[in-house]
Amino acid sequence: MTTVESAIGTAKTMVLNMGPQHPSTHGVLRVLLELDGENVVSAVPDLGYLHTGIEKSCEDKTYSQAITLTDRMDYLNPLGNNLVYCLAVEKLLDLEVPKRAQYIRVMMVELQRISSHLVWLGTHALDMGAMSVMLYCFREREEILKIFERFAGQRMMTSYIRIGGLALQPPAGWREQVQRFLDMMPARVDEYEALLTENRIWQGRLKGVGYLPPEVLIANSTTGPGLRAAGVAFDNRKAFPYSSYEEFDFNVPTRTESDCYARYLVRVAEIRESLKIVRQAMDKISDEGSIKAEAPGIIPPQREKMKTEMEALIYHFKIFTEGFSPPPGEAYVAVESPRGELGCFIASDGSPKPLRVHFRSPSFINLQALPRMVEGQLIADTVACIGTIDIVLGEVDR
């Protein structure tokens, strides 16, 4: 096993320090590459530059306060982080969320998946030297961020999904706005594919690069598009449905080549599947209805009721000063984030603050396969491999 110390190099090889400021490492990842000419002999990722101790901070906050911290882990998928945390707390509380809120959650999370894949596609194309794709991808992502802004008041750190439901009712005119996006998007995805899929440079840079057999990926705990590009159709939305995903009709795109090109094709296909899910969710979301569970001591009461009902006022005061206390126990919930299995483990000791909150972050665990992926390949291929693993350093380091 190579360590940082032993990677200092022998007379034959040299060590190249890639990152933490290198733009292709998507943040602050440092990779020590031992090189023989232009071939990578070994690679040692060095993490922790963005470690902010989110899990520890959660232990010092009430259950509702910690939601804002979850946004800041995977900053390309804040709604997914909200969702997994809220699902775990709801499981601890044994709380049933109204169907309408579940469908809105699904719609928002799928829009988030599209936006995350768009950022991935844009930045990855940029890494591979195709600058224009990034500009197109960010143009469409902007439309999604505008939808989030209308729904939550925030473009990125939305904290829109709350324990027991959602923060706000959908805004007036949301249907038209989402519909406009859905009408526009399929043609735009065709546009990206016209630029890239048959492009000789794109294929030359990605095909056959970063191959790993499926058994190695599973042994290394890889999940998400990286695993599905190796032919393993594992998707938490299908295998362990949550938030009413079992009612939606969608496919799990897979490829068998398990190289960077296959990972690209899987993600593009996932954008199309997500559009399908958003369309179905829009049909399912009724125009009127509750977006919060019925649980007086846990869900903040309506403003109106606080002015007329004594109990509502007391609950409001209790929730925002002390918080609420789930019964002692543990819960683990896993959702399918754009990057793979995003899990949240919460242990409660019966107090208003969690005993332990742990996030199983897919970026962190998928990155583990990087050394195996790049050994024996060229430096330029390392950039392609880091790109197609699709890491978000905020989530890797937490």
Added chain:
Amino acid sequence: MTQLANADANIVVEQLRGWNASAITQVVEYRGETTVVVPRELLRATAQQCKENPALHFDLLSDVTCVDRFPVEPRLELNYSLVSIPRQARIRLRTSVSVQHPVVDSLVPVWPGANWLEREVFDLFGVQFEGHPDLRRILLPEDFEGFPLRRDFPVEGKR
């Protein structure tokens, strides 16, 4: 033997008991999740069994995490979340180690993916994984003192 609500967990418990009667000290069911508590010495063998027994086939180690049960000894409770992709099933293995002697067998020989997960637990809780090929800090700097996710480590850090 009491029947568990989760049908799949019954298979797991039955298979593990059939393999080694002392492999399971307790089965915890909570909110539809099943946790199998195993003795510390038998952790790796049980994990191996979970992976290689064709009736169980837990091929993916999804997560490793630790909970500090301060002040209850043994304080450090390790939770291993296993997934079987072909059977679409989940189970959690649990074992506890004391803070005076926080040593447990590494699961890297069973699932190579345990490598970074165990390094993270070592980094933040100070649990030593015996047989781990590369046990060093992963998120914190190498010269960091203490284990910040233990309950006796202040949230604002040591000054």
